[in-house]
Amino acid sequence: MAVIDLANxxxxxxxxxxxxxxxxxxxxxxxxxxIYMAANAxxxxxxxxxxxxxxxxxxxxxxxxxxxSVMSVAALGTLVWRHPxxxxxxxxxxxxxxxxxxxxxxxxxxxxxxxxGTYWVWDARLTSVLVLFIMYLGVIAIYxxxxxxxxxxxxxxxLTLVGAVNIPIIKxxxxxxxxxxxxxxxxxxxxxxxxxxxLYPLLVMALAFTLLFFTLHLAAMRNEILRRRARAMMMTxxxxxxxxxxx
Numbered sequence: 001m002a003v004i005d006l007a008n009x010x011x012x013x014x015x016x017x018x019x020x021x022x023x024x025x026x027x028x029x030x031x032x033x034x035i036y037m038a039a040n041a042x043x044x045x046x047x048x049x050x051x052x053x054x055x056x057x058x059x060x061x062x063x064x065x066x067x068x069s070v071m072s073v074a075a076l077g078t079l080v081w082r083h084p085x086x087x088x089x090x091x092x093x094x095x096x097x098x099x100x101x102x103x104x105x106x107x108x109x110x111x112x113x114x115x116x117g118t119y120w121v122w123d124a125r126l127t128s129v130l131v132l133f134i135m136y137l138g139v140i141a142i143y144x145x146x147x148x149x150x151x152x153x154x155x156x157x158x159l160t161l162v163g164a165v166n167i168p169i170i171k172x173x174x175x176x177x178x179x180x181x182x183x184x185x186x187x188x189x190x191x192x193x194x195x196x197x198x199l200y201p202l203l204v205m206a207l208a209f210t211l212l213f214f215t216l217h218l219a220a221m222r223n224e225i226l227r228r229r230a231r232a233m234m235m236t237x238x239x240x241x242x243x244x245x246x247x
Contacts, residue, residue, distance in 0.1 A: 009225050012085060016222045023215045030208035037201035044198070050114050055202055057107040059209035060100045064132060065167050067097025067213065071139070072164040075157035085221070087153040088228075090160060091143050092220035096213060098136035104129060124173040125181035128166055135163040 044051035070093045077086025109119040139156045146152020
């Protein structure tokens with residue numbers, strides 16, 4: 001099956017039906033391995049057991065940004081290429097990305113309390129992630145409240161592309177400003193600054209979260225396609241009944 005064939009919703013649904021069970025199984029396996037490795041990871045010599053919040057916080061932060069990146073590509077598909085599934089992909093990704101951003105904020109606050117002595121500071125990294133969460137809510141609100149689905153899709157796509165400016169700000173905020181948040185320690189020039197005993201469980205958990213994101217995303221896209229088909233059938237039936245009544 002060529003990639004262009006996936007523009008056809010029927011072929012896309014057939015692919016999802018084959019791939020989704022395997023993807024879900026890999027997600028479960030990755031989480032079992034990741035949780036086991038995280039539970040057996042040593043405590044940090046400074047942070048103690050609280051360092052294990054990292055295994056939820058960091059993957060959630062990465063996937064929050066990935067979710068918006070997926071939506072940005074989908075927004076281009078909606079506005080530029082008019083891809084039939086682009087709006088479906090963006091709409092399906094928004095709640096998942098929003099939930100992961102909320103998880104990032106909550107776990108970050110819980111981690112910050114013993115480390116910084118407070119749950120929240122208006123740090124550049126924290127503030128930019130909060131802005132990301134608000135933008136996720138804005139996109140979701142547009143999809144829920146738009147009376148015209150076409151206009152709603154275009155408005156959500158525009159907001160997504162505008163909000164994409166925030167992604168590099170989140171990523172490089174710790175380098176551009178003097179922030180309380182620690183600098184990059186996993187992906188950086190010169191190699192990771194994290195000990196392998198903590199780095200490997202973190203990477204496995206990141207893989208598990210990534211698999212979970214795409215599993216939920218494909219399932220949500222499938223449900224959205226079926227929902228739109230059902231809505232189209234109901235509207236066609238209503239129009240047919242109305243035409244018959246006038247006749």
